[in-house]
Amino acid sequence: MKKKLGLFLKTILFLVLLGSALMAAMLVTERKSSYIKNRAFFDEAKKDHLDVLLLGSSHVIDGINPLVLYDDYGITSYNLGGHGSVMQETYWTLIRALDYVKPDYVIVDCYMMEKNYQYLDVMDEGASQDMINASVKQLHLNMDAFPLSRLKIAALDELIQSREIKNQFLCDFIVYHDRWSEIDRNDFARLTDSGDTNKLMGAEMQYGVKTDVDVYEPCQEGEVLPEHTVGEEYLMKIIDECQRDGIGILLVYLPFSAETKDQITANTVQLVADKYGVPYINMLKTEGVIDEAADLNDHGHLNVQGAYKVTEYLGQYLNENADLPDHRGEEGYDNWDKLVKRSKKDLNNMILDGSELRLELSLLSNTGYNSIIYINTESPALEDEGIRHLIANISGTSRIYEAAENKEAYILVNDVGLGKKYEAVGGEVLEGFDTSMGSMTYIPVEKKFRLLYPTADESINYLYDDEHTDKDIQILIYENKGDAPAAHLYYESQLREYQDQY
């Protein structure tokens, strides 16, 4: 009997160890994107720190930055947008989130409300297998981090038709064990819950700058979708849920290069909003929020500057219309301050690094850095409408176009510290102009030689050195008097590929 008991206990211990080892293997091989995206959500929800939830597709992920909302308005929010999330997934994201947190307000982007299919693994007639696979894969991003629960099963029943694919969500090891050959240190860090996580409260900033503007046929004024869609049904469920729980809701349609069908969908959302008496901001029609020739990363997504502008706009709205507390400086919110600081530092490093000309010009148009932009005579950049537009955004004048007309050299000094801007085209000289670095003088001499020096020290020339004579674009970023420029960036614009070679 004693022997049998010992055997039984040994078996139990063995099974526990085996189970632990398998659990560890599951954590290590797991695709980390969902964990990375949602880890901070669970932390902040547990502390009851989240007043606003941001819901929608990748337009939300890339378009609303919770750290800007906090830094500028003290509003704490989490970006729960999901890549490719259609309205039914947005609904279930909200339901899952409400299991962890009770927000005061929810912002819902209604992109893709026109989608009229129920299951992500079936979609509609026109869907290719690749589209379906991508859709299922994207759903993993939203779901994997949430533990198995009745809610998760209920969500899967409404989102996925195939039993086999549902199983892959209930036990994602079925899919991820194949990752064994690509695991790295960060994968093992998952065992101690110390792996890399999202540092923007769920948002992801994009750093491309799309300067060519897509043109689509505008829809007819007030044109709406011809039928009630599955997406519309789930938007109504979202509003119902919020109204039942006393959660404020704002519907939005974030800006991008909207096709005709998107414009129609955006109009239709207005009908739903009116029906329920909830506020709606159709940013496709809101003038002056973004500049389509500067603030998009690609056709559908905002870049970091666009996200800043949209977030600012929404922050202003919430500030005026929602009674949300300002948590800045409150005890227990140190983590938010640290993340804001880190985010700004990362952005500053990116500006000083200046790896891409368009991004650099975009960032310089809206940050506190003093900068000098010089474009040499006959530079191909002068013929690039995107570059001209970005420079004009900084200067606020059209003198860059004047330089482009005759392919002449162009200089712009944007001294944010003093609030002054100086420009010169062709042979124009700027003598003894005031900057935060002190009095400066600019004299163009010939194509390959020009002078920019502190008026008091002619031995310095910021705009010429032998090693960079072939670089036709230079950007200097400077701070205070007596300091050397914080960054001196050179770009070569041949073939319109603006490479940093400094």
Add this chain to the structure above:
Amino acid sequence: MQLISLQFLIFLPIVALLNYIIPARFRYIWLFLTSACFYASLDVKGIPVLLFTIITTYVSGLIMEKKEGNIRKAVLFIAVILNLSVLGMSKYSGISLFGAIGISFFMFMAISYCGDVYKGKTAAEKNIVRYALFVSFFPNVTSGPIERAGHMIPQFKEPKDFDYERMRDGLLQMLWGYFMKLIIADRCAILVASIYANPEEFAGTATLVGSILYTFEIYCDFAGYSNIAIGCAKVLGYDLIKNFDSPYLSESIAEFWRRWHISLSTWFRDYVYIPLGGNRKGTVRKYINVLIVFLLSGIWHGAGLSFAMWGLLHGMYQVLGFVFKPIRDKFCSIFNVDRKSFSHRLLRIVITFMLVNIAWIFFRVTDFKAAIYMVSHLFIPDPGFITEGRLYNLGLDRPNVLLLAASIDLLIAADIANLAGISIREKIAGQGIWLRWFIYIAAVVLVVTCGIWGPGYDETGFIYVQF
């Protein structure tokens, strides 16, 4: 529900637990019910065929035991012909009505039962449920081993009590089977499928690599299945016969067939070769008998010319081996070759392996011409296939290829140990608890994590299930 499905890993512990709780004299009923459920989960439409085989051979057994003389012979003849007709129609006519998973295996078991009763080697089983369990026992019903009534029915009559050591050994054997199938066979299959799909594109070293990988694939696929089946039966308290015994370390084709698919080879030996006269009727007749047996063995696998060619090749290897034996002996004598030396044995192993390897090409391809093309391009050197990394573009990246290579090394080491009479499972079981447990846990984690399974994986893909 296949042996490598999650459902089976849930099914087996439940069956095993209740098997040991139920009184011994009723266990066969429980096992028959679970076997019937298992089979139904695989192939409901095959159940009539399975029942047909059970009933015809059961009744034949009873009659043969009671009657004497020509009636017994006639009953045996009728039972065998009836079942072989259904088997033939199932495999060669394409009539799906007669199709049933594992038909070649359970019919051969039932036919051997009739033969054994006829010869008086075994008594006819009176209990139809127990007999039905013999034919349909779930671990081996789909792909063998092809058991004998004299070995299994006594075990069903007097089942063993629970034995911890036996259970552990069974689980370890299953684990080794899963390793062979999920880590080696299914990895090989990915590369093999790419190479065999375009023989002309991969002429040269790639063909050699592909053929060798298929040689390991089919071994690990089938022996893996056999290990799972044998281990599974062991968990339930029953012994199935060994089906593979380090076959690729054989020093001759004759030895290969004593080590490869042992249950089928011995079946053909006992029920075809010996009844045909074996080697008792002269040398020429012996050669003819060998060729007949291997041709039948090839046809047993399927109707295609490739299978027949594969069987005939093995028959010819053996006949030529007999014919040239005096010359080989003379050669060894003149050059004073030590037949027991390591180098000579290794040479024999390599030659046997390559002969088997070439035959497998005919087994794998569907187009006879493609097989000839591959064999004729097997030894054209093209080292760039490996050195330039083209090997990694066939569906397996470098880490996966390295894992495959390491796993094949481990397999070879295990087979060498087996040949030397060393049981690795016993060696591991003899280690201290922490090392022992570490090995067990690491092995499970390895198989579960690195095994080829998940989305897109066809769990019905055991090669021998189709036979």
